[in-house]
Amino acid sequence: DGGITQSPKYLFRKEGQNVTLSCEQNLNHDAMYWYRQDPGQGLRLIYYSQIVNDFQKGDIAEGYSVSREKKESFPLTVTSAQKNPTAFYLCASSGDRWSYEQYFGPGTRLTVT
C-alpha cells in the first residue's frame, strides 16, 4: 500500500525541549511539505522540499527546522524557539513541484506543556 506515514499520532513534550516529527512516504514523490493546523485556521505551510537535499521556508518557518537526506523522508524538528508549538502537524507529498494534488499523512498532534 502506497502512502504517507506520520508517527507518533500523539506527542507530548515539556517546554524548552526540541522534538522531531517523522514523515515517510513510499509514493516515490519528489516534493514533500509540512503544514500546521490550529483550531479555526486553515493549513499553514512551514517548510517544503522539491527534491532531495533541498528545502525552502514556507509562511511560518520560524522555530522549525527540516532535513531531506532521503527521498522518502522529511522529518520536522520543532525547536524550543517556536513560541506556540502545540498544534496538529500534517505532512504531505506530491509527484513533483508542478503537481497540483498533494497527498496527506494522518497527522501528529503535538502538545507542549
Place this chain on the structure above:
Amino acid sequence: DQQVKQNSPSLSVQEGRISILNCDYTNSMFDYFLWYKKYPAEGPTFLISISSIKDKNEDGRFTVFLNKSAKHLSLHIVPSQPGDSAVYFCALRRGADGLTFGKGTHLIIQP
C-alpha cells in the same frame, strides 16, 4: 493578508439537500483550484479539482464551479449525505509555489 477566504466557518444542511461551499480569492495568478475534505484528527483527502481554463468540473455528487472574473470558487454536493459531514478546505495553487489553503468550512449534515 489573506489570499484565500472561506467566509462561512460552518454550514448546516439537511440530508438529501444541496450543500454549497464557497471560497473567494484575491490573486489572479492561481492556476489550479482544489477542494479537500478533512475529518477530525486525520489528514485532508483530495476531493475534486478544476483548472483555471475551465468553469465547471463534475465527479458524481460533487461539482466544482469557478468564476474567474469574480475570483470565486464553489463546491456543490448533491444530494448531501451524513458521511459528508466534515471540514472542507479550498486550496489554490500558483505555479510551483505549492498550495494556499482557506480556513475551512465545517459542513454538518442533519438527518
